[in-house]
Amino acid sequence: MNLSLFDDLPATPQPPELLEPGAIVLRGFALAQAADLLAAVQGITAQAPFRHLITPGGLRMSVAMTNCGKLGWVSDRKGYRYDAIDPESGQPWPPMPALFSRLALEAAQAAGFDGFAPDACLINRYAPGTRLSLHQDRDEGNYAHPIVSVSLGVPAVFLWGGAQRADKARRIGLVHGDVVVWGGPARLRFHGVLPLREAHHALTGAHRINLTFRKAS
Numbered sequence: 001m002n003l004s005l006f007d008d009l010p011a012t013p014q015p016p017e018l019l020e021p022g023a024i025v026l027r028g029f030a031l032a033q034a035a036d037l038l039a040a041v042q043g044i045t046a047q048a049p050f051r052h053l054i055t056p057g058g059l060r061m062s063v064a065m066t067n068c069g070k071l072g073w074v075s076d077r078k079g080y081r082y083d084a085i086d087p088e089s090g091q092p093w094p095p096m097p098a099l100f101s102r103l104a105l106e107a108a109q110a111a112g113f114d115g116f117a118p119d120a121c122l123i124n125r126y127a128p129g130t131r132l133s134l135h136q137d138r139d140e141g142n143y144a145h146p147i148v149s150v151s152l153g154v155p156a157v158f159l160w161g162g163a164q165r166a167d168k169a170r171r172i173g174l175v176h177g178d179v180v181v182w183g184g185p186a187r188l189r190f191h192g193v194l195p196l197r198e199a200h201h202a203l204t205g206a207h208r209i210n211l212t213f214r215k216a217s
């Protein structure tokens with residue numbers, strides 16, 4: 001028997017894991033909707049394809065990104081910000097599917113944050129070897145709202161750090177269907193993703209897809 005950190009389908013429901021007050025891993029919370037979420041991502045990327053954004057420092061991000069919802073997170077030489085318009089198309093971002101906002105609301109609620117109404121969903125695509133370095137989510141107008149982050153496809157190791165970039169980060173294995181919620185006292189924690197390992201998932205091939213819900217305005 002091979003019981004790895006990355007087993008996709010828990011035989012029994014797993015209890016939520018508290019990372020610290022305000023931060024929780026909801027194991028398998030999105031599993032039942034995962035295939036529908038990924039089908040919706042395909043519809044979104046037909047209108048707003050994945051792209052590699054440029055950081056203010058001029059580097060090309062290795063994670064491919066797009067957005068849905070009223071606001072989308074973008075980066076270019078001028079900085080990071082939220083914008084109602086996709087700079088590639090000049091059009092508004094595709095609307096957030098009801099399935100997405102409902103899942104985000106329910107996950108936030110399960111973590112103790114009532115009434116979460118995200119207006120932005122950043123969609124990240126990780127290819128093998130792709131990583132996301134430690135950062136804070138702090139481009140939103142109001143830190144009273146939590147972040148809801150949904151993992152789909154190939155497993156990843158999530159880094160859960162502290163209030164300072166240099167603080168030691170814990171390594172948390174995240175698999176298809178897991179949801180992480182952080183808010184309140186944990187809202188500005190540093191976090192990131194280790195380089196994605198080579199693996200195959202029936203629904204996403206070699207990729208990991210992450211949906212990050214925010215209330216940006």
Ligand code: SIN
Pocket residue numbers: 122124132149158191192193210212
């Ligand atoms: C993010 O911090 O934007 C994404 C985190 C993840 O991919 O799990």
Ligand code: FE2
Pocket residue numbers: 135136137191
């Ligand atoms: Fe983030």
